Amino acid sequence: xxxxxxxxxxxxxxxxxxxxxxxxxxxxxxxxxxxxxxxxxxxxxxxxxxxxxxxxxxxxxxxxxxxxxxxxxxxxxxxxxxxxxxxxxxxxxxxxxxxxxxxxxxxxxxxxxxxxxxxxxxxxxxxxxxxxxxxxxxxxxxxxxxxxxxxxxxxxxxxxxxxxxxxxxxxxxxxxxxxxxxxxxxxxxxxxxxxxxxxxxxxxxxxxxxxxx
Amino acid sequence: xxxxxxxxxxxxxxxxxxxxxxxxxxxxxxxxxxxxxxxxxxxxxxxxxxxxxxxxxxxxxxxxxxxxxxxxxxxxxxxxxxxxxxxxxxxxxxxxxxxxxxxxxxxxxxxxxxxxxxxxxxxxxxxxxxxxxxxxxxxxxxxxxxxxxxxxxxxxxxxxxxxxxxxxxxxxxxxxxxxxxxxxxxxxxxxxxxxxxxxxxxxxxxxxxxxxx
Numbered sequence: 001x002x003x004x005x006x007x008x009x010x011x012x013x014x015x016x017x018x019x020x021x022x023x024x025x026x027x028x029x030x031x032x033x034x035x036x037x038x039x040x041x042x043x044x045x046x047x048x049x050x051x052x053x054x055x056x057x058x059x060x061x062x063x064x065x066x067x068x069x070x071x072x073x074x075x076x077x078x079x080x081x082x083x084x085x086x087x088x089x090x091x092x093x094x095x096x097x098x099x100x101x102x103x104x105x106x107x108x109x110x111x112x113x114x115x116x117x118x119x120x121x122x123x124x125x126x127x128x129x130x131x132x133x134x135x136x137x138x139x140x141x142x143x144x145x146x147x148x149x150x151x152x153x154x155x156x157x158x159x160x161x162x163x164x165x166x167x168x169x170x171x172x173x174x175x176x177x178x179x180x181x182x183x184x185x186x187x188x189x190x191x192x193x194x195x196x197x198x199x200x201x202x203x204x205x206x207x208x209x210x211x212x213x
Numbered sequence: 214x215x216x217x218x219x220x221x222x223x224x225x226x227x228x229x230x231x232x233x234x235x236x237x238x239x240x241x242x243x244x245x246x247x248x249x250x251x252x253x254x255x256x257x258x259x260x261x262x263x264x265x266x267x268x269x270x271x272x273x274x275x276x277x278x279x280x281x282x283x284x285x286x287x288x289x290x291x292x293x294x295x296x297x298x299x300x301x302x303x304x305x306x307x308x309x310x311x312x313x314x315x316x317x318x319x320x321x322x323x324x325x326x327x328x329x330x331x332x333x334x335x336x337x338x339x340x341x342x343x344x345x346x347x348x349x350x351x352x353x354x355x356x357x358x359x360x361x362x363x364x365x366x367x368x369x370x371x372x373x374x375x376x377x378x379x380x381x382x383x384x385x386x387x388x389x390x391x392x393x394x395x396x397x398x399x400x401x402x403x404x405x406x407x408x409x410x411x412x413x414x415x416x417x418x419x420x421x422x423x424x425x426x
Binding site: 004005006007009012013015017019021022023024025026027028029030031033051052053054055056057058060061062063064066088090091093096097100101102103104105106110123125136138143144146147148149150151153155157159160161162163164165166167170173174176178184185187188191192193194195196197198199200201202203204205206209210 | 216217218219220221222225226228230231232233234235236237238239240241242243244245246247264265266267268269270271272273274275276277279301303306309310313314315316317318319323328336338349351356357359360361362363364366368370372373374375376377378379380383386387388389391392396397398400401403404405406407408409410411412413414415416417418419421422423426
């Protein structure tokens with residue numbers, strides 16, 4: 001029998017900075033693992049790993065992510081504001097090391113594509129590079145940003161312009177089997193996880209037990 | 214060799230509503246699986262499943278989630294505004310069916326705790342119920358809300374007041390091993406996944422290959 005411990009706000013404030021960041025980053029649950037690709041107006045590509053990409057809405061089709069605009073992520077932010085476009089690329093189990101490496105602080109002149117060994121590719125629709133090695137890629141148009149006043153982070157929202165993926169992972173009801181292309185999940189700031197499906201459950205109705213579908 | 218297919222914005226707009234929702238919900242990657250607990254000013258508890266909880270910052274310790282305030286989630290929203298508190302509770306592989314069932318449209322008078330078979334528990338700090346069966350529980354104070362203008366969803370930010378978890382899952386560097394307590398991940402709107410750690414990688418620096426830690 002393990003004991004539950006309670007960590008108070010006061011204790012959190014007293015933790016050493018890196019310990020606190022590691023702890024607090026771990027407790028939101030498993031996170032999406034994506035590479036965001038952008039290009040500057042003078043045609044320098046940028047690629048950065050994000051674990052905060054979430055679904056925002058289906059109609060219109062929207063996705064969003066949270067960023068710290070004054071950190072290593074500022075190139076991503078500046079490029080999105082310059083071009084109005086960005087790409088979201090799933091990280092799979094074959095490229096998670098390269099993806100992780102994009103979080104190193106490279107100078108503006110150096111592309112993370114070159115430095116980390118990933119290949120940029122383009123479509124006619126989106127003014128931003130996709131990651132060739134990624135299996136599920138989404139091209140987005142920047143729509144809005146909302147500043148989180150509590151800490152100055154920015155929630156960026158984009159509208160999906162196109163989705164590129166293998167045709168055999170979309171099931172008849174629209175569900176995309178991202179486990180089949182071995183998309184990984186992130187825990188904390190540096191832990192990468194594969195998944196194993198436990199169950200898909202039927203639409204929940206009061207008084208009816210959910211069934212496996 | 215599978216073929217890549219490209220789905221355009223025009224095609225997405227033409228999809229049947231439920232197909233589109235299922236597709237777009239699947240493509241952000243794996244999502245966190247949490248139950249958010251609240252209580253109304255007239256002491257009615259509420260519990261709702263969310264897959265949009267993300268890390269917002271470590272100092273101050275902040276978490277956030279996106280909600281649709283005019284849907285089944287409105288009880289959560291109203292309660293947070295009334296009491297200023299909410300709890301975030303990890304969904305593990307033993308309670309994912311009960312957690313899924315909280316998404317059914319219960320009347321305001323009915324608590325999802327009772328209807329879905331989960332037990333509320335309380336601390337002196339937080340005016341909101343925790344889920345007893347959850348292994349990692351976080352008590353938060355409401356800080357701010359930001360409306361996403363593009364579709365009227367609301368991003369809610371709370372400050373962590375306390376964290377309750379088994380003491381043997383916190384590693385020496387602060388990393389919380391949420392896989393050990395079998396926290397699940399969500400894909401789409403109804404698919405639940407267990408995880409298997411592939412690797413933790415060292416802090417990324419330019420020119421240095423990330424190492425397993």
